Amino acid sequence: MSNILLVSENTNFIVSSLIRLVEEQKHTVFQTSHSPIEMGKVADKVQLILLCAEGAGMDGLVYLKDKVIEDNLPIFVIGDAEHMEAVEEVIPRQFIKKKFLRPVNVKDIASVIDRFLKEDTGYLKKKILVVDDSGAMLRSVKGWLEEKYQVILANSGAMAIKYLALNHPDLILLDYEMPICDGRQVLEMIRAEEDFADVPVIFLTAKNDRESVMKVSPLKPEGYLLKTMAPGQIVQAIDEFFEKQKWTM
Numbered sequence: 001m002s003n004i005l006l007v008s009e010n011t012n013f014i015v016s017s018l019i020r021l022v023e024e025q026k027h028t029v030f031q032t033s034h035s036p037i038e039m040g041k042v043a044d045k046v047q048l049i050l051l052c053a054e055g056a057g058m059d060g061l062v063y064l065k066d067k068v069i070e071d072n073l074p075i076f077v078i079g080d081a082e083h084m085e086a087v088e089e090v091i092p093r094q095f096i097k098k099k100f101l102r103p104v105n106v107k108d109i110a111s112v113i114d115r116f117l118k119e120d121t122g123y124l125k126k127k128i129l130v131v132d133d134s135g136a137m138l139r140s141v142k143g144w145l146e147e148k149y150q151v152i153l154a155n156s157g158a159m160a161i162k163y164l165a166l167n168h169p170d171l172i173l174l175d176y177e178m179p180i181c182d183g184r185q186v187l188e189m190i191r192a193e194e195d196f197a198d199v200p201v202i203f204l205t206a207k208n209d210r211e212s213v214m215k216v217s218p219l220k221p222e223g224y225l226l227k228t229m230a231p232g233q234i235v236q237a238i239d240e241f242f243e244k245q246k247w248t249m
Helices: 013-024 036-040 058-070 081-088 106-119 135-145 157-164 183-192 210-219 231-248
Strands: 003-007 028-032 048-052 075-079 096-101 127-131 150-154 171-174 201-205 223-226
Touching: 003 013, 013 028, 013 048, 013 106, 036 058, 048 058, 048 106, 075 081, 075 106, 081 096, 096 106, 127 135, 127 157, 135 150, 135 231, 150 157, 157 183, 171 183, 171 231, 183 201, 183 210, 201 231, 223 231
Parallel strands: 003 028, 003 048, 048 075, 075 096, 127 150, 127 171, 171 201, 201 223
Antiparallel strands: none
């Protein structure tokens, strides 16, 4: 159902029991140390972070702070009062959704995680990065999609690449005609970077001549939608893309 990042320096009884109970609820658990490098290998795949605060260093906490703020990820923390205080000095309290003070009941923690993920479905929404130099178009697309998807807006190719350096959306909707760096150039940069070359891209543009379409074909976009389409048709096409992706993963 959901992927969870469990951050702990040790695989002790509590950690082992939590993994077993959470996986019994059909969730997948990725366990790492507090190392930013280790967390970074899986952090883009998860919908919730569970931090065992004991042994957490400053580098790891700063990484987690940036991750929960930028990706709007919920974080739960397990620890005693001293460790909890150390975490809250780095990660703002409003981003810590649940705190479990030791001694803890692992069954209660697993139950809270499962209930949270089922009730707070906003955290499970697919992330779509919309890239367009028109503020009006960005607002329109956000309005069409935000009920079903988590929508991030970028008004230039440079802003999109900056976002991708730290985040991994599930889809990019990319305008073709933009100043300085057009959609084809942006897609070339995306495909050239190993860290995010695999992010699917669909063009959403008013440019529908055959020459423009053929220019981007070698870069293998997942689709080509026209802004003249009815909003409902655009949303349906995106829904169908994710539905198809689900069966091909």
